[in-house]
Amino acid sequence: MVFNNLNYMVSLLLFLLWVRITCPAWRKPHELHLGSKSAYRNVANHNSSEIKYDSCRAVKLWALIRHGTRHPGFPLIQKIRTRLVAIRDLVLELVRNETIEIKNVESLESWTPEFSEGEGKKLTSEGEDEMFFLGQRLRTRFPKLLRPVYSSSMYHFKHTRSERTEKSAEAFVNGIFGRGADKYVEFPDTPEFDPILRFYKLCDRWMKNVKKHPDAQIEYAKFRSGNETAETVKAVNERLGLGSYLSVNDVHLMYMTCAFETANNKKTISPWCSVFTVNDLMVMEYAEDLKHYWIDGYGYELSYKQACKARDDLIEFFTSKETFPQAKIYFTHSGTLLKMLAHLGLYNQSRHLLADDFSRNVDRTWRVSRIDPFGTNLIFVLFKCHDEQKILTLHQEKAVRLPCCMSSDLCSLKQFLDYYSFKCLFKKICRIP
Template identity: 35%
Template sequence: MAAMTRTSAAPAVVALCLWLWLLARGAAAARSSCYADNTTPYLLLGAKTAYEFVYGRPTPQQTTIPYCEPQQIWILSRHGTRYPGSDDYDKLNSLASFRDQVIRNHEVNHEGDLCDKDLDNLRNWTLKFTADMGDVLTKQGEDDMRLMAQRFKNRYPSLFSEGYRQDLYEFRYTNTQRTQASAEKFAEGLFGSSQGVYFPTPLDNDTLLKPYDTCNAWKTMVDDNPDAKIEQTLFEEGPWMEEVIANVSKRLGFRYQLKYDDISTIYDMCRYDKAWNLVAVSPWCAAFSDSELQVMEYKEDLKYYYKSGYGHDINVELGCTTLKDLMDHFQNLESNKTSAKGVFYFSHSSMLHMMQSRMGIAKDSEPLTHDGYNTTQKRKWRTSKIGSFATNIAAVFLKCTEGDTYRVMFYVAENVADIEGCQVGLCSWDTVKAKYADIAEKCNLDFCNMNRSGTTGIHRLPWFYALINAIIVILLLKRN
């Protein structure tokens, strides 16, 4: 009887061993796909995208415009790649202990789906900045600006043939190290050195390059207003982000759901690492699939759409200051009142987005919303492409011997800009004046000190008003 029991148990033991072997093989297969081996990783990482991955490579047709000679180039640029702010240091530095837990999850608890190469990359990862380096331009950021300047110089060599003279080139930057260093490296790319280049002392309250900083109405209605960020908040709490959190938690070996803030910190480190070192693998990006990175990118697009883009009318209005400056310079050229060949401003992503919105650049037919992710895969408002590190708006004023006497060529991040009424970024000066002259003429910031709450403070949020009305009805019923 005992022999029969041992014999009958043998198939069960074999089956159990086979099941365990298949389980182990399945786990190994799950970890066989390595981010470290991905030769085409997803690189559109919102406002912290490396400029190298998005700037436009010119074609001969875009470089030479028949019968036209450039008279002036006007550029508004975001600073180059920077280090995180000092207030972000603690949360990014905490990833060292978090990383150790991820490795324990895999090696001790046998949980998680990262392959050995990705685990090794995490194991060797260190935070490459200290708290005192907050917001400072990185080495890559210096290269961003120097190389960009060289490309513009190669596109329009006649504008720089005389070398630097103070009366020919205007520079201006905001009161930050990252914009100052960006301006200096840009000048170095144009003239070989920034020595001798005149940079005006930056203003504490620069109403040209940072009008939002001193605009009380914008701070009240947008920057300090949680309701103005509701679309971003709803997306962060919605099903798409829930799925990302669940997948990342499982991939990193956690038996519980990580918090959104944890996912956001991992995402920030993923894209900072990649922006600092273009050719190296960013270890923290292994936490995400490509589709999950696209969800994170949409969250970023919602953030800037409502913070500094089309989401609120006041954002658009604030974009008139730099547009007016551009129009003033070009109108002076038309009237032969100036001989400047280059105007170069260095600011921040909010200013870029506000000017883009004032110009109608990257405007979608419908506003971006928290529940519109499925229908906006071809959206124009894509922060990775219109607000990366070093993104810029450039306009070149041209004098022509055939056709329109004056024309303007527009670029965004060195890609020809899609502007209604123009052909592949090239506009007649008459078209530009028809579109923007009235905006420039009426531009002022008087509204910044007005109490505008309740008028356009919550733009395109009808549900908000419905909620307020419902609360009022409930209160009235309780009183009765």
């Protein structure tokens, strides 16, 4: 009887641990609202059981993968090491003078900037782990397709010309083929702006009329100067006993530091997260969602239509009569993934995201914390089912249903092609008149 009870307790603990890992609702609340700098572990599907469908076999796989967790960029690192340190010192002086009392003051006292200036935008060790275990899980899910023996004819890997995507690709192949595989796996040279992996860098019209145009920042700027943001800045000032000392930029700096430090550490919580309530974080997150919605998402047709370059590569691969390669796996950036998601019609809103609609959009589908954290991946698997070919679409390693196939996880290749095979007029839409 004791033995049975012990088995039951062990099983229960293992189940609770699995739920804690896989279910976002059980995570620390601050982890769920940190925008595009969120950790991939919050959305990953850790269940790596083999994916099988009756009378079907996986024959090809095509994937877009955002690099893993990285260090902040150089300008942000400088602000963390100067401005944020100064704010920390001022708060601690108020605590020592017994002017204020704050929670978690010990963690603030022991905090030092963990990012050095020479590491700007480089992949972190956590980012390497994200990619390594993603590779392992994919191999387990599709063992007959992703065999653990490398062949240059069977696999095509490619990354952009950046340290963070290069190291992500190396960690990923180590996950599939074993530690050290990155030394012999072939990665072709890529141009500075690859037409598949960074097509938007080649779209002059988008760069001028969206990326660098002030109109694309209107909703973001409006929300940053609006009531919700003002209330958040006021609340953080009061919480730290700083009156009206902190600006919107200061509070955003704390938010970004909270995000980067949280993404980079599985076990410890950044003390800068504790200056926010969950509602504060949701306000900060909404500003980030507005920015990406209007620059990378559904705000302008040009943003997502240009992703036809990547879509065409997928279609050509799946419709090719060639057996090899069996997998094409690309390592890229946030801008590519968001535009591709919008191109496919995923996470679309019934109306545009607007600065005035914060309260109406609490349950919005366009939430970058979930659809585009570090390590985001969009994976398509082609199955041969008797005489028919079908496509499985995975986002964050979970099946998603495309607008053309809402009734099933597997979408017939014919339906997919009928819906998405409109002509890619990249040069025409991207040329500045």
